[in-house]
Amino acid sequence: MLIAQMAASQVALDQVIWIPDRSSPHKSRSSLASFEHRREMVATSIADRPNFVLSPLLSNRSGTSLAIDTLLYLQKSQPDDRLYWIIGADAFQTLPKWPRCREIGAQCNWLVAPRPNPGDGEWEKMQVQTNAIGRRVAEQMALFDVQIQWQVLAMPAIEISSSQIRRYCTEGRSIRYLVPEAVITYIAAHQLYRSPTTANS
Template sequence: MKIGLYFGSFNPVHTGHMIIANYMAYNTDLDKVWLIVSPHNPLKESASLLNEHHRLHLTEVAVDGEPKLRVSNIEFSLPRPSFTIDTLTYLTEKFPTQQFAVIMGSDSFQNIPRWKNYRQLLDNYEIYIYNRSQHPVTDTFGANCRIVDAPLLELSSSRIRQLIKEGKSARYMVPDAVWKYIQENNYYK
């Protein structure tokens, strides 16, 4: 089985994330897509992060009922900050019969030389890259990569958090069940 790993803070998970995950699951050779909720991305500021368990739950609410998508908290039990190569190494050892690939945007892929042991990642794992506007893939760094023209929404979790903080609606930017849960629990206010 070939599993695409879609890493993110998912702070909060939004419709753009779900479109990418679903598109990759149904329009590539991936059998499943796991959304890996990262407790702390080493390249991002952690002050604005909602509690990791709340973010995990919101992501689980978002994928509920979708058979090819799964949410994983695997990085919650690994040393922090979370590094993609460490998570991949752990998963490869834990599930030796599975084949893992990484899903990322072209904007993130441009920064891959800044990642811990990026050469090991590129040499051992296939990368599925979805194009982001303003960030064409100009160098593949010798990676085994597949560029996928998935539909994109220009959404960002930071913009959604800002709208909520300002008391404005972010409905339809996040899955309905996620929006309801955010409102009921006063997240991001």
């Protein structure tokens, strides 16, 4: 949520489209809630933000979700819009390995969110490391004759990741201030991300 808010303000985005993935080839599904639960949590989180929109794209689609399919859908549904892809630095550095990355790379602008090293929240280091990732990805894509447009988002030096939030839930630790209150209520009501121990406590 924070990354989306920072991107929207820094680049003056008219709209941020949220597309929860049903089955991504880049992530293990073992620790994730079902698609329906994740979609509902997104809807709950953005309910009071009119420029944040939940896409129906993957709601009725089964199988693996590929980035190229998402991009083609957005280009077809919003042909006059300039597209930006908001992405974390960890995922961005894998772009050259994505299926059909040549088609994806040049079709949108990449807004890259830094992630601080564990125990190191210094913004300058985050900025330097993420810019280095961006240059490396640009060089790798250039080998495919693809020029990409990218920029690093200015982010506060705090450590929040989806895996961290899931781990906290599993361990029975508080996630207050890490996610919206409505999402905390939803997770508790549906006992998501709980180990047998925390679920029975």
